[in-house]
Amino acid sequence: LAKTTQPISMDSYEGQEVNITCSHNNIATNDYITWYQQFPSQGPRFIIQGYKTKVTNEVASLFIPADRKSSTLSLPRVSLSDTAVYYCLRAAGNKLTFGGGTRVLVKP
Amino acid sequence: DARVTQTPRHKVTEMGQEVTMRCQPILGHNTVFWYRQTMMQGLELLAYFRNRAPLDDSGMPKDRFSAEMPDATLATLKIQPSEPRDSAVYFCASGRYSGNTIYFGEGSWLTVV
Numbered sequence: 001l002a003k004t005t006q007p008i009s010m011d012s013y014e015g016q017e018v019n020i021t022c023s024h025n026n027i028a029t030n031d032y033i034t035w036y037q038q039f040p041s042q043g044p045r046f047i048i049q050g051y052k053t054k055v056t057n058e059v060a061s062l063f064i065p066a067d068r069k070s071s072t073l074s075l076p077r078v079s080l081s082d083t084a085v086y087y088c089l090r091a092a093g094n095k096l097t098f099g100g101g102t103r104v105l106v107k108p
Numbered sequence: 109d110a111r112v113t114q115t116p117r118h119k120v121t122e123m124g125q126e127v128t129m130r131c132q133p134i135l136g137h138n139t140v141f142w143y144r145q146t147m148m149q150g151l152e153l154l155a156y157f158r159n160r161a162p163l164d165d166s167g168m169p170k171d172r173f174s175a176e177m178p179d180a181t182l183a184t185l186k187i188q189p190s191e192p193r194d195s196a197v198y199f200c201a202s203g204r205y206s207g208n209t210i211y212f213g214e215g216s217w218l219t220v221v
Contacts, residue, residue, distance in 0.1 A: 032208045043112075043199050043212030044151070087151075094139055094203040094210050095164070098151035 004088045009103040018075040020102050022088030025069050030092035033064055033071045038085045038101070047086075048073070078106045110134045112213035114200050120219045126188040129216045131200030132181055140183045141210060142168075142175055143199040151199075157183065158205055190220045 005023040012018045024033065032051055036044040048055060050062045050071070061074040075082055085101040113132040121127055133140050142154040155165040155175040165175060172191070177183045187194055197217050203210035 034208060041215075043201070043215055046209045046211065049208060091208065094205065094208055095141075095153075095156055096210060097153060098143075100150055 003090055003097060004099055006086075006088050006099065006102045008100065009105070011105045011107060012078055013107050014079055015077050018078050018082070018104060018106075020073045020075075020086055020088070020104070021070055022073070023070050024088070024090045027068050027090050028092060031090040032092070033062065033068075034089045034091065034096070035060070035062065035073050036087040036089065036098075038087065039083075044087060044098070075104075078104075080106050080108065082106050110211075112200055112202050112211055114198075114213035114216050116216055117214065118217045118219075120221065121190055123191055123220055124189040125220075126186065127190045127194075127218060127220075128187075129185045129198050129200075129218070131183040131185075131202075131213060133183065133200070133202030134211060135181075137202035137204055137211075138180075139203050139205050139210070140177060141201040141203075142183070142185050143201065143212075144196045145199060145215075146196045154185070154198075187218075190218075192220045195219050 034049040035047050037047045038044040048060050048062045052064045055062045063072045083106045087101040089096050115130045138159050140157040145151045154168040156163050157177050160177040174186045197215040199215045201210040201212045
Protein backbone atom coordinates (compact mmCIF):
# COMPACT_ATOMS: atom_id res chain seq x y z
CA LEU A 1 0.00 0.00 0.00
CA ALA A 2 1.56 3.26 -1.17
CA LYS A 3 2.11 5.79 1.58
CA THR A 4 1.79 8.74 -0.80
CA THR A 5 0.43 9.26 -4.30
CA GLN A 6 1.76 11.88 -6.71
CA PRO A 7 1.72 12.45 -10.48
CA ILE A 8 4.25 10.47 -12.44
CA SER A 9 5.35 13.44 -14.52
CA MET A 10 4.73 17.11 -15.23
CA ASP A 11 5.96 19.46 -17.93
CA SER A 12 6.41 23.17 -17.48
CA TYR A 13 8.15 26.16 -19.06
CA GLU A 14 10.79 28.47 -17.74
CA GLY A 15 9.42 31.22 -15.55
CA GLN A 16 6.22 29.39 -14.68
CA GLU A 17 5.11 28.21 -11.26
CA VAL A 18 4.98 24.46 -10.80
CA ASN A 19 2.62 22.90 -8.28
CA ILE A 20 2.88 19.23 -7.41
CA THR A 21 0.11 17.76 -5.31
CA CYS A 22 0.65 14.69 -3.18
CA SER A 23 -2.07 12.60 -1.55
CA HIS A 24 -1.52 10.94 1.82
CA ASN A 25 -4.97 9.94 2.99
CA ASN A 26 -3.72 7.69 5.78
CA ILE A 27 -1.31 10.16 7.30
CA ALA A 28 -0.62 9.52 10.98
CA THR A 29 -0.73 12.16 13.69
CA ASN A 30 3.03 12.14 14.15
CA ASP A 31 3.91 12.19 10.45
CA TYR A 32 5.65 15.11 8.83
CA ILE A 33 5.48 15.78 5.10
CA THR A 34 8.87 15.98 3.48
CA TRP A 35 9.88 16.69 -0.10
CA TYR A 36 13.12 15.68 -1.75
CA GLN A 37 14.56 16.64 -5.13
CA GLN A 38 16.80 14.39 -7.20
CA PHE A 39 18.82 15.53 -10.18
CA PRO A 40 20.20 12.97 -12.63
CA SER A 41 23.30 11.22 -11.36
CA GLN A 42 22.93 12.66 -7.84
CA GLY A 43 21.48 11.61 -4.53
CA PRO A 44 18.13 12.99 -3.35
CA ARG A 45 18.32 16.38 -1.69
CA PHE A 46 16.01 17.66 1.04
CA ILE A 47 14.06 20.73 -0.05
CA ILE A 48 11.24 21.35 2.40
CA GLN A 49 9.26 19.85 5.27
CA GLY A 50 6.05 20.74 7.08
CA TYR A 51 3.38 19.51 9.44
CA LYS A 52 0.43 21.73 8.52
CA THR A 53 -0.45 25.13 7.01
CA LYS A 54 2.26 26.75 4.94
CA VAL A 55 6.02 26.58 4.99
CA THR A 56 8.28 28.62 2.73
CA ASN A 57 12.01 28.64 2.19
CA GLU A 58 14.37 29.94 -0.46
CA VAL A 59 13.62 27.01 -2.77
CA ALA A 60 9.91 26.24 -2.46
CA SER A 61 6.66 26.55 -0.58
CA LEU A 62 4.68 23.73 0.95
CA PHE A 63 0.94 23.97 1.53
CA ILE A 64 -0.77 21.48 3.81
CA PRO A 65 -4.53 21.84 4.43
CA ALA A 66 -6.08 21.36 7.83
CA ASP A 67 -7.04 17.71 7.22
CA ARG A 68 -3.44 16.94 6.17
CA LYS A 69 -4.61 14.37 3.63
CA SER A 70 -2.74 16.10 0.85
CA SER A 71 0.03 18.60 0.33
CA THR A 72 1.21 20.79 -2.53
CA LEU A 73 4.79 21.65 -3.32
CA SER A 74 5.07 24.96 -5.15
CA LEU A 75 8.16 25.87 -7.14
CA PRO A 76 8.04 29.55 -8.14
CA ARG A 77 9.39 30.69 -11.52
CA VAL A 78 11.15 27.49 -12.48
CA SER A 79 14.27 27.39 -14.59
CA LEU A 80 15.75 24.64 -16.74
CA SER A 81 17.89 23.58 -13.77
CA ASP A 82 14.77 22.66 -11.80
CA THR A 83 14.29 19.65 -14.08
CA ALA A 84 14.40 16.77 -11.60
CA VAL A 85 12.39 14.11 -9.84
CA TYR A 86 10.48 15.36 -6.79
CA TYR A 87 9.55 12.94 -4.03
CA CYS A 88 6.80 13.40 -1.47
CA LEU A 89 7.22 11.41 1.74
CA ARG A 90 5.47 11.12 5.06
CA ALA A 91 7.22 9.85 8.13
CA ALA A 92 7.29 10.31 11.86
CA GLY A 93 11.04 9.94 12.07
CA ASN A 94 13.86 9.83 9.61
CA LYS A 95 13.30 6.35 8.26
CA LEU A 96 12.08 7.44 4.85
CA THR A 97 10.34 5.27 2.26
CA PHE A 98 10.46 6.71 -1.25
CA GLY A 99 7.77 6.24 -3.86
CA GLY A 100 8.14 6.81 -7.58
CA GLY A 101 8.27 10.59 -7.41
CA THR A 102 7.17 13.15 -10.00
CA ARG A 103 9.41 13.81 -12.97
CA VAL A 104 9.32 17.53 -13.68
CA LEU A 105 10.61 18.65 -17.06
CA VAL A 106 11.16 22.37 -17.52
CA LYS A 107 11.24 23.42 -21.14
CA PRO A 108 12.74 26.60 -22.63
CA ASP B 109 29.98 22.07 4.19
CA ALA B 110 29.25 18.71 5.86
CA ARG B 111 28.31 15.90 3.54
CA VAL B 112 28.04 12.14 3.29
CA THR B 113 31.01 10.65 1.49
CA GLN B 114 30.79 7.42 -0.48
CA THR B 115 33.46 5.30 -2.12
CA PRO B 116 33.92 4.08 -4.75
CA ARG B 117 31.94 6.43 -6.96
CA HIS B 118 32.00 3.94 -9.81
CA LYS B 119 32.74 0.23 -9.87
CA VAL B 120 32.66 -2.31 -12.67
CA THR B 121 33.18 -5.88 -11.59
CA GLU B 122 32.69 -9.39 -12.86
CA MET B 123 29.95 -11.65 -11.67
CA GLY B 124 31.00 -13.62 -8.63
CA GLN B 125 33.41 -11.02 -7.29
CA GLU B 126 33.07 -9.40 -3.90
CA VAL B 127 32.11 -5.74 -3.82
CA THR B 128 32.49 -3.47 -0.81
CA MET B 129 31.03 0.01 -0.71
CA ARG B 130 31.94 2.46 2.02
CA CYS B 131 30.21 5.44 3.52
CA GLN B 132 31.34 8.17 5.89
CA PRO B 133 28.26 9.74 7.48
CA ILE B 134 28.08 13.37 8.50
CA LEU B 135 29.84 13.92 11.81
CA GLY B 136 27.36 13.79 14.66
CA HIS B 137 24.70 11.87 12.78
CA ASN B 138 23.65 8.69 14.56
CA THR B 139 21.44 7.10 11.92
CA VAL B 140 22.75 5.66 8.67
CA PHE B 141 20.80 4.27 5.74
CA TRP B 142 21.67 2.27 2.65
CA TYR B 143 19.41 2.66 -0.37
CA ARG B 144 19.55 1.08 -3.79
CA GLN B 145 18.18 2.76 -6.89
CA THR B 146 17.31 1.14 -10.19
CA MET B 147 15.10 2.24 -13.05
CA MET B 148 12.67 -0.59 -12.39
CA GLN B 149 12.40 -0.47 -8.59
CA GLY B 150 13.21 3.13 -7.80
CA LEU B 151 14.74 3.90 -4.41
CA GLU B 152 14.65 0.92 -2.07
CA LEU B 153 15.72 0.98 1.56
CA LEU B 154 18.18 -1.86 2.17
CA ALA B 155 19.38 -1.27 5.73
CA TYR B 156 19.10 1.17 8.61
CA PHE B 157 21.45 1.69 11.54
CA ARG B 158 21.03 3.71 14.69
CA ASN B 159 24.03 4.30 16.95
CA ARG B 160 25.87 1.70 14.83
CA ALA B 161 23.33 -1.03 15.62
CA PRO B 162 21.35 -2.51 12.73
CA LEU B 163 17.67 -1.77 13.22
CA ASP B 164 16.18 -2.91 9.97
CA ASP B 165 17.74 -4.83 7.10
CA SER B 166 14.56 -6.42 5.84
CA GLY B 167 15.06 -4.86 2.41
CA MET B 168 18.40 -6.53 1.89
CA PRO B 169 18.93 -9.94 0.26
CA LYS B 170 20.44 -11.83 3.18
CA ASP B 171 22.22 -14.52 1.22
CA ARG B 172 24.68 -12.19 -0.48
CA PHE B 173 24.42 -8.76 1.10
CA SER B 174 25.77 -7.63 4.45
CA ALA B 175 25.92 -4.22 6.08
CA GLU B 176 27.99 -3.15 9.06
CA MET B 177 29.20 -0.11 10.96
CA PRO B 178 32.65 -0.87 12.31
CA ASP B 179 32.70 2.57 13.92
CA ALA B 180 30.69 5.77 13.97
CA THR B 181 32.54 7.19 10.98
CA LEU B 182 32.26 4.21 8.65
CA ALA B 183 29.43 2.14 7.23
CA THR B 184 30.01 -0.67 4.77
CA LEU B 185 27.79 -2.57 2.36
CA LYS B 186 29.21 -5.78 0.99
CA ILE B 187 27.96 -8.01 -1.80
CA GLN B 188 29.43 -11.48 -2.07
CA PRO B 189 29.13 -12.95 -4.63
CA SER B 190 27.92 -10.16 -6.91
CA GLU B 191 25.45 -10.82 -9.71
CA PRO B 192 24.43 -8.76 -12.76
CA ARG B 193 21.07 -8.00 -11.16
CA ASP B 194 22.93 -6.11 -8.41
CA SER B 195 23.86 -3.43 -10.93
CA ALA B 196 22.43 -0.22 -9.50
CA VAL B 197 23.29 2.99 -7.72
CA TYR B 198 23.81 2.49 -4.01
CA PHE B 199 23.20 5.52 -1.83
CA CYS B 200 24.21 6.06 1.75
CA ALA B 201 22.36 8.64 3.83
CA SER B 202 22.72 9.86 7.38
CA GLY B 203 20.71 11.89 9.85
CA ARG B 204 20.03 12.56 13.49
CA TYR B 205 17.55 10.17 15.06
CA SER B 206 15.75 13.10 16.65
CA GLY B 207 15.29 14.77 13.27
CA ASN B 208 13.04 14.12 10.31
CA THR B 209 15.48 14.61 7.46
CA ILE B 210 18.36 12.64 6.07
CA TYR B 211 21.23 13.65 3.81
CA PHE B 212 22.39 11.56 0.90
CA GLY B 213 25.80 10.93 -0.54
CA GLU B 214 26.44 11.01 -4.26
CA GLY B 215 26.12 7.27 -4.63
CA SER B 216 28.23 4.34 -5.71
CA TRP B 217 27.46 3.31 -9.28
CA LEU B 218 27.88 -0.45 -9.53
CA THR B 219 27.94 -2.46 -12.74
CA VAL B 220 28.28 -6.24 -12.54
CA VAL B 221 29.09 -7.90 -15.84
